[in-house]
Amino acid sequence: MNYFKSFSERVLNLQGNEFDALALELFRFQAQHNLIYSAYLKARGLEVEAVSTVEQIPFLPIQFFKSHAVISGPSSDYADFYSSSGTTGQITSRHWIWEESFYLQHAQRIFEQHYGDLTDFHVLAMLPAYLERKGSSLVSMADHFIKKTGSDYSGFYLYNYDMLIDQLLKIRHLQDGKKVLLLGVTFALLDLAEQFGEDFPPLDQLIIMETGGMKGRRKEMIREEVHEVLKRGLKVSSIHSEYGMTELFSQAYSDGEGLYKLPASMKVFLRDVNDPLSWSDKGQGGVNIIDLANFHSCAFIETQDLGKYDEKGMLKILGRFDNSEVRGCNLMVN
Template sequence: MELQNNKSQTEKRQALREQILTLQPANFERLTLEIFRYQAAYNPVYNQYIKNLNIIPEHITHLTQIPFLPVQFFKNHIIQSGDLPAPSAIFQSSGTTGQQTSQHHLFDGTLYKDVSARIFRDNFGDLKQFHILALLPSYLERNNSSLVYMMQHFIEESGSDLSGFYLKNVDELLQTLTCLANNPDGKKVLMLGVTFALLDLAESDHDLSFLAKIKELTVMDTGGMKGRRQELLREEVHDTLTGRLGVDKIHSEYGMTEMLSQGYSHGAGLLMPGFSMRILLRDINDPFAIYDHNINSSKTGGINIIDLANLDSCSFIETQDLGRFGEKEGSFYVMGRFDNSDIRGCNLMVM
């Protein structure tokens, strides 16, 4: 009987996995409800959480009725849906000294890579069109970062000998950028970095005027001062970066250890979730009052994330971020953090 149940779970998981990879917008809500029922049945932590709320999964018929697991559960529990082999990686949030960090067990690296590559492609084009320069010193100093895992895949997919990571070797980074400025080959250049590292580069004594020669340079901020610099408003950071790096806007990436999908901003802090994501907001005073995008866009609430790529953990996360919806359907802004929450290292700056 147990063998039969395991087979049934495996078959259900495989069917859901295939639907995630081929997902179209019209099928998002239907697939979300299917994954909710799957995780309600096969995720012990989520199952117990639902029971404690006296919720019957079969009675859930709309996205706003789904219970969202508080993100803090990733600090104290292994969040796993189904009987799975050993994880291929265990991602850990950065945190600060003495702070308990979150862990996210990755059981399907291929799913993570395929979803994140499709989200990037939907926003910026094929990875093979890019040279990718990743300025991520604080992440490279540890070996359990989900961002480094994703960027390693992007660098490999770019197929460029000039793509790579940069720890503290700014001179090598500038040498590569100079080469790309003086020898254009038709490819775009993506320079992605943690906030403090981009600021350090922008405020250095190096002459960066040559960057204006790179016609298709995308500078992307992943957020995070990591305790290295004073926290600044996003506008302050991006004004400094645009003024010194020869670009007219700064792109941003929204992600965290506890999720496998990403959102991207093409400027001004307006974020669009990836195809496998949906952002809902919850009332600040009532975490079970959840609303979708068809409300007043000026209303601020706690960000709840539906992340279908989290098939093997939990796709329904109640974050400690504050946000509001943008005017464009599905878009959102990150406004800051709840006062009593931990400072998360991998986060956009306060708006």
């Protein structure tokens, strides 16, 4: 447990030039203490001592979170887990939690570095499919954000859209200079835009942020189509996005156009779509993520997402591999 405490403090106070050194230290630690990752490295025939750069670190396929307890250290150090939403009949991922307070503190730090202090916000969360089950890391994060705002106008909404509109009208009347974050699963935001678009109150400092997720409630749409519908219906010029998943403890945020700025604790490498053990030389490929906040599980994840970097170094998520299982939080994109 002492090593987790040390890692958590270093992640929370991470400087940009410290990433590679901490990633290599975590690799050596998890290669020894994470039984699943260690077995995977042995199956790959990898010599741990031969790894000297982050580019040489192998990435664990994300499917292992569905079939195994991906933990570093004894199971007695873990009391609970976050679980993915999935769809009916799917096996969901489990990400065991060392200390929830670290996850929440880390999530707050990432958000505030991107958007500013939560005390300057009213946060209204529309996460019906997540609120209707247990174990959602997104709900835990949103609940923490709501509490940190200290605002009586912050809160959760299921399908009570009338109450949400009424709350937004009250906030607009306040004129307190605070920003408003409307954080929502995609199908709920689309429902809101289509049902209340004519009556939706325009706010000067409104941020609409979609988290993905049709949950089988609506037909899949490309991201650009979703964002156009939301911009028209909710009277904003851009739609923000959060890129996160149950298997990661860090999040990335987009201010629009689906382009994500990565937090200090995360790096993304693109692998060849036909050879997962090679890096892509085509400007796009499969998304491999180093998340230093995963010091308690596995920090090196081979996802089923496809991505590319633009000329400014911003990450764009293009979609998922055709042969991958559709994830419960999937938002199909170009």
